[in-house]
Amino acid sequence: MRLKITDGTVNYILRKDTKSKDDLYALQLRYSLHGNTPVSYMIGKSILQENWDNDEKEAIYISKPIAKKLAPDVNFNLFLSAHGVAEINAMLSDIELKIKGIEDRFRMDGVDYSGSDVIYELKNMMSGKSRQKIDKGKKISVVDFIEGNENENKGKLTESTIKHYTTIRNMLSDYDTLKKKVHYTHDAGFDYFNGVALFMVSKGLVNATIKKRLAQLRVFLDRARKKGYRTDESFRDFSWSEKETDVVALTMGELKKIEAVELKTERLSKVRDVFVFMCYTGLRFSDVLNLKRHNIRGDFIRLTAQKTKDLNGIPLSNKAREIADKYIVSDNDLVFPIPSHQKFNEYIKEVAELAGLTETVEKVRFSGAKRIVKTFPRKDQVTAHTARRTFVTLSLELGMKAEEIMPITGHRSYKSFKRYVKITEKRAKEALLNAWDK
Incomplete structure (x- = not known):
């Protein structure tokens, strides 16, 4: 058993909720200072529970005959070798030496520190990052x-x-x-x-x-x-839970209504064209606002997104190409004549109302535990960003896969994209119930 060398208390446990299909459990460090709530750190190692001595807080070697008796159904290759046991125990001792060094440096700097401070520095050391010297006299609100x-x-x-x-x-x-x-x-x-x-x-x-x-x-x-x-x-x-709200996207029927509605002013016609173009390309308002002629090359739009600074390649469908060609003939380097974001949202609501998107809808949101329900005409939900959401949602409904859409929209992770999958599944359920439960 290792001697205590740190000011704080170091403990190692097997996280039972991390059990893998091979019956391996992740090793977790728990560090507490002055009796405060322990701060956790996953050290990046997983072992069988048979290889762990919970009293001594160290890995132990199990011979093949004993392993067969303790866990007859487990492949012996998953058990730690004598070298593997020594390697893990050396790592645990090294972590404690690092923690002691961190504590000592904080004291030498004259800085009051918490368990979180120590684990933060430990993570940096384990990942190879250099330590940032903290100046105890340097403070700012x-x-x-x-x-x-x-x-x-x-x-x-x-x-x-x-x-x-x-x-x-x-x-x-x-x-x-x-x-x-x-x-x-x-x-x-x-x-x-x-x-x-x-x-x-x-x-x-x-x-x-x-x-x-x-x-x-x-x-x-x-x-x-x-x-x-x-x-x-x-x-x-600290964490703050957020009940995920539904993505607001047009149905194919609503999009076709907006495309087909007869508009008597050029102001609304231009806004409608830009909105539909975004629905067919998935572009953000900021990108359409800055779209230039040279960004359209053949059947693709190639531009650096304003928000992410990523270079995106967006294929042009026939409808999107038709709209772009309508405006690209002008002498202006910018493709579309677009009003301010605020005015655009104001005008597209007018278009949506003229297109008949006037049914009452309900929106549920939460502030803390309080449930807030608001009702308003469907047209009031339509904004510039609705177009991008519509592109993603309708693309999924038309059979495109998430991995095909994400490079077009510039979504970097599936986590942010999966909200669209949920609304598509919800619509599928509603369609089925409407068809079968009448």
Whole structure:
């Protein structure tokens, strides 16, 4: 059994909820300081429970005859060899030495530290990242750091991102005013996040917005730490649940109504054309706004997305090509004449109303545990972003696979894309029930 060499308490356990198909369990480190709640870290090793001595907290060697008696159905090759046992135990001892070194450095720097601080540094060491020296005399308020970060990167940020940062900064400033306290990065931990979240609930913000703002706040605190400011790493343990809301997308019938409706003004006709073009290509409003003639090459659009800075290749369907050709003949380098985002959303609602999208719909959202139900005409749900959602949803319904659509739309992960799969499944269910339960 290893002697205790750290100030905090180090414990290793087998996570029983991580059992693999081969009966392997992940080894987890739990570190607690001064009796506080343990902070966990998965060390990246998995073993059979027969190879683990839970009393001594170390791996043990099991010979083949004994292994056959303990676990007759388990392939012996999954058991640790004597070398494998020695390797894992050496790793556990090395982790404790690293933790002791981290504790010692914090003390030498004169910095008060938490269990979260130690595990944060351990993760950096295990991944090969260099340690960021923390200056105990260097401090800054959360609000001031966000403002400084915004000013420092102003030339690199889009107008919408600056607006998003300003909204968060103003909200946190209001929270400071309410609490009659300036919150610094070193005391913006779990309790601070909880207080800010409840403050947003009191302002009537829905869970999706709260979660998004807290995620951005985490990014700011990560940047603060990298710049040498102290942070309370317990903020990483805070989470805010968000009940996923339905994606608002047009059905094929609704899209055809918008395409077919007779419009008497050029203003609405142009907006309708751009909206339909986005429905057929999946482009974001910001990308259509900046779409230039040279971006259209043959049957493809090739452009760098404003939001992600990724170079995307979007195939043009016959309908999309027809709309583009209608406008590309002008002398303007930009393909489409587009009003501001606000005006576009205002005009496309007019188009949707004229197209008959007037039935009453219900939207359910949550603020904390409070369920908020709003009803309004379907036309009020139609915005510029509805077009992109419509492209994805209808593409799925028409038989395209997720992996075929994601390169077109620029979705980087299936996690963000799967919401569209859910709405497609929901529509399929509704269609079946309407057909069979009449």
